[in-house]
Amino acid sequence: MHLDAARVKARALELGFDIAGIARAGRAERAAAFHAWLEAGRHADMAWIAREPERRCEISRVLPEARSMIVVGLSYFIADPPPEYWSDPLRGRIARYAWGRDYHDELLPRLRELAAWLDAEAGRPVAHRAYVDTGPVLEREWAARAGLGFIGKHTLLIHPEWGSYLFLGELLVDLDLEPDPPGDDRLGTCGSCRRCQDICPTHAFPAPYILDSRLCISYLTIEHRGAIPEALRPKMGNWIYGCDECQQVCPWVKQFSRPGRARFLNYDPEWIAPRLADLAALDEERFRARFRGSPIPRTKRRGLLRNVCIALGNSGSAEAIPPLEIAARDPDPLIAEHARWSLARLVR
Ligand code: B12
Ligand code: SF4
Ligand code: SF4
Structure with missing residues (x-):
């Protein structure tokens, strides 16, 4: 048939x-x-x-x-x-x-x-x-x-x-x-545009059409399991799970992005732009409850809190110090080390 x-x-x-x-x-x-x-x-x-x-x-x-x-x-x-x-x-x-x-x-x-x-x-x-x-x-x-x-x-x-x-x-x-x-x-292509390459905070594109995952914030925050190289931490800004910088600047995205038929997305700003101090305070149980069903548990609590500690350090704000002091005493050495690194940047 x-x-x-x-x-x-x-x-x-x-x-x-x-x-x-x-x-x-x-x-x-x-x-x-x-x-x-x-x-x-x-x-x-x-x-x-x-x-x-x-x-x-x-x-x-x-x-x-x-x-x-x-x-x-x-x-x-x-x-x-x-x-x-x-x-x-x-x-x-x-x-x-x-x-x-x-x-x-x-x-x-x-x-x-x-x-x-x-x-x-x-x-x-x-x-x-x-x-x-x-x-x-x-x-x-x-x-x-x-x-x-x-x-x-x-x-x-x-x-x-x-x-x-x-x-x-x-x-x-x-x-x-x-x-x-x-x-x-x-359907057209990029032409002479190179905005995505220029905006990438970690210069993760060695050439057009080639991405070096070792430098990509998406890789570092989601897939990478251990410590994040210190030289890259200040470049991560407040990205705590993935990164959209190279897409946000794209003229095709700016002109044509629009909601489609996905009905499983979350509009709650408290969820999609969460307070870092709240995340730093999550224990295992509350981490699981808060992110159940979403892609976030891929990093596990230790990965997310590692990223949160870096973002707190990058905030440049004295308000980041108390949650970092608590994270610096976390039993997980990965979280504690990233918290100490961030504290050292804020308390000079
Ligand atoms: C591994 C992976 C990653 C890695 C590596 C990314 C990469 N660029 O390869 C990391 C963790 C960094 C990552 C990040 C992200 N990812 Co990812 N990832 C994948 C995965 C599982 C495999 C990709 C892969 O095979 N990479 C190997 C490289 C060599 O493959 P490639 O880049 O496709 O290679 C082609 C090009 O280089 C091309 N090429 C080479 N030379 C030239 C020259 C010219 C002129 C042209 C046109 C092409 C070209 O040919 C190669 C072979 O086909 C795919 C799912 C899948 N199975 O494909 C999702 C996937 C690519 N990811 C996705 C998403 C959403 C993301 C993120 C946006 C998430 C985020 N916001 O944080 C970021 C974007 C980062 C970026 N700029 O790519 C989506 C992309 C959807 C889309 N519209 O393209 C996919 C398809 C998952 C999905 N099913 O939705 N990802
Ligand atoms: S996702 Fe972010 S870090 Fe990765 S290539 Fe794009 S802009 Fe660079
Ligand atoms: S920003 Fe968009 S149009 Fe410009 S080079 Fe990158 S992918 Fe192509």
Whole structure:
């Protein structure tokens, strides 16, 4: 039975995605760039991404029967919190994608529903794999190939009508679906702009389209487990979970970001721009209760409080001293060391 690609994409939108496109499964065109990135150590301590690198470049290694890849995107843009929250150095900044419930839990069930619908349409079980972030695929390249936009110099996927605040997901299927024309070819690019490279507080882009995770605040605050290199701490400002600096300045984001169909985002400014002193006082139990269901527990309490201590030190405010004095006595040596480092900056 022939399945109409337009109906498949329409169904994806009905299931709550904002954009959908189709690519023919095959080899990643920029596999060499991925290998070079790993060889240069730009994945930092993310050993899982360096495991079986060829598997990430060749869809048939993930699902031998795969013929097509349905790529979906969901906008996670919502309005900024009021400026008095956003610019207060005694409040933390959380990257937008983490403003609410964990997107993995929201997108994967929708992709599985799409797979079930395809079974019914095809009249047979469709071999498939559903991925949101955690699968062994180069998601941005596939999104661009499925016509969903182009890769910006900050390495993220930009859709010309939505910007880059997009979650991506994929459904690999054994169906032959008409592919979309690739995004790069028809949708424009960065031109001579380099705002993302210039604004990056830690200069994490050694060249356009290449990110060195070892320097990226997103990596340092979320993925990195140990102490944060001292030279980078003052550059982290009040980012306590992820970083959006390179996206905030992007002209595509400024012009085209808009709320989509995501209903799991959190508008509460107290949650998305929390008082650092409140976070510094969280014990294990209250940490778990406060962030349950959101992406934040990925850092565990020790990772978040390490970041909070740095942000308190970067605030330049005497109000940061009492919570830091308490954190400096934390039984966890990682938290205590970062608190002492920040105190030394504030009490001179
Ligand atoms: C590891 C990872 C990270 C790492 C490394 C990021 C990186 N740039 O590689 C860290 C922890 C730093 C990170 C940070 C963030 N991440 Co992340 N991350 C991933 C993950 C799991 C793998 C990415 C990967 O394979 N990296 C390896 C590098 C080499 O791959 P790549 O950059 O895609 O490589 C291509 C380009 O370099 C390109 N290329 C090379 N040369 C050239 C030249 C030209 C001209 C062009 C056009 C392209 C090009 O070809 C390469 C191969 O395809 C993906 C999910 C996935 N499975 O893909 C999410 C993912 C990329 N992350 C995502 C998000 C939201 C973020 C953050 C915004 C979170 C935040 N706010 O803190 C930041 C953004 C930082 C940034 N500027 O990239 C989203 C991005 C959505 C989008 N619109 O693109 C993804 C897709 C997850 C998802 N499903 O939603 N992330
Ligand atoms: S997320 Fe922040 S630190 Fe990472 S590349 Fe973008 S601006 Fe730089
Ligand atoms: S800020 Fe400029 S260079 Fe960077 S991704 Fe956006 S358009 Fe491209």
